[in-house]
Amino acid sequence: MTSESTPYYPKPGEHIAKNAVFSLLPHGLEMSQARILFVHAHPDDESSSTGATMGALAKAGAQVHLLTMTRGEMGEVIDRSLAHLEAENPANTDGGVALGKLRTAELNQALAALGVKHHTFLGEGPARAAQAPALYRDSGMTWGEDGRATANALAAPDCLTRTPLEPQAEAIAALIKQVRPDVLVTYDADGGYGHPDHKRTYEATQAAVELLKGSDAAPTLFWGIEGDADATDTRQQAVINGDLARKREAMAAHVTQITITGDTTFEYSNGVPQPISAVETYRLLGNEIRGAKLAPLTEDQNVAETEEEPPGAINSLITSIALGLLAGFSGTIYHSWIWYINQDFWVPWGALLGCLTVFFAATWATIHTGKNWAAALVGFTAFTLISIFAYAKGNSMLVYINPINPPGIAGTLWALGSLVAATLSLIATTRYRLKRG
CATH class of the missing domain: 3.40.50.10320 (LmbE-like)
Structure with a gap:
């Protein structure tokens, strides 16, 4: 390559004809x-x-x-x-x-x-x-x-x-x-x-x-x-x-x-x-x-149902925030559901389900947008919403954070678990994307 020249390459898909077809195969061939x-x-x-x-x-x-x-x-x-x-x-x-x-x-x-x-x-x-x-x-x-x-x-x-x-x-x-x-x-x-x-x-x-x-x-x-x-x-x-x-x-x-x-x-x-x-x-x-x-x-x-070009930064930002709000709100609804096995044993399954909601929302956001930061934004948005529900109005809080009893432990688990879930999603999706090249 000479230093004086600027290499030229055609741009794929720059012109789409009105009568274009969407398969290379003859009509009727399976x-x-x-x-x-x-x-x-x-x-x-x-x-x-x-x-x-x-x-x-x-x-x-x-x-x-x-x-x-x-x-x-x-x-x-x-x-x-x-x-x-x-x-x-x-x-x-x-x-x-x-x-x-x-x-x-x-x-x-x-x-x-x-x-x-x-x-x-x-x-x-x-x-x-x-x-x-x-x-x-x-x-x-x-x-x-x-x-x-x-x-x-x-x-x-x-x-x-x-x-x-x-x-x-x-x-x-x-x-x-x-x-x-x-x-x-x-x-x-x-x-x-x-x-x-x-x-x-x-x-x-x-x-x-x-x-x-x-x-x-x-x-x-x-x-x-x-x-x-x-x-x-x-x-x-x-x-x-x-x-x-x-x-x-x-x-x-x-x-x-x-x-x-x-x-x-x-x-x-x-x-x-x-x-x-x-x-x-x-x-x-x-x-x-x-x-x-x-x-x-x-x-x-067309030859197959295929994935589209990843959305832009603004679209990805809006999508991640919306998913974070949705996950934070829905998880708050059921985070306090507790299964009491007996007086000494209980399972905060609602909080665990809420954390799974954040994990899957963050994972979907990252894969859909093609941007690793989407998972972090989903988790941050969900945590911010949970914090508002916990501290904005002290007399009628929706999330009780105080690890002295089962409801308080469930609230604490839900708040901190949302960040952990987003972090795990970020790690998982990053490894997945690196594996794929």
Whole structure:
């Protein structure tokens, strides 16, 4: 990357066409019977470009396959302690082979997060042709003065863009013949943001479809990942509101390439902030491949019910305070309910139920808003309300705090327990979110 250029990336979901459909599948095809093949250039592309779609399809029961063209040997590494793995590092002697192996391991972890069980590299197994090598090296790229990706002058002779197109297309066609996907997905002609390997992946996949045209192995629908938003594009658009959680977890697996900087933001090694979006859009590249036209689809045919983008700070603030008030008020109503087993033993089950109410309210607030402080705000609000009920009017208090008898102990437990419950919720949700990446 040159220091003079500012890297450019398209914004996902920037333009939604009026006639957009909300599924990649042919009309009438059951999700459990669908097979979809995604073709990507490098490890991490599947997660950052189509992770929400792939995750949602897999979650909904479709059979999702991935073909990766290279192992990403020319990638830049974020962790500078691994800089020696970079192919362009003067100290490197393996041409990026070790980095490719590391990125393959990251890819396996990402696919597990997405729920994708079928993966092949170009040149391996069924994705191989007679004239095709067993491995295609990453071509690399550089940033042009216009901020667009352009060819890398140091690309190796055995890289994807410097080897013949025809064997690559034949290898992709061979995989299609075995998988028999109903739907094929790759880049559009611009490769998204212009990476040479992305463009070559489109060209090779397009050529593979041409080789299969008219045969029973040809996919019914062929989609390209939408790059720059273009309101004048008349091709059919598909808008997928996919699985944001699976996408984010999969992206987090590619630690050499991606830094997750927030709940819905990330950066590559160039440090350009980008959104992690559940919305991914596609353009139809072929709708009469096997004589089957795209049937009209409606939004209720989306790939899966998926989580939405987390609400903003103001919405989260209002939600947390409202839940704290609701939990504090309802818990106060039943906090003094006590089960007297005998004269010596009793259980303040109402206070315990009130604490559980705060715990679940705080947990829901954190998960719904995607913000850890929501749990603390729920607990603080509930405790403040309880304190008002206990001390605002001494002659007719609603919460009696004085640990000398069962009602007083129940009141004390309810007041202090609300803070403990919110703290436990904060710990639990924080561990849950860290585990998910």
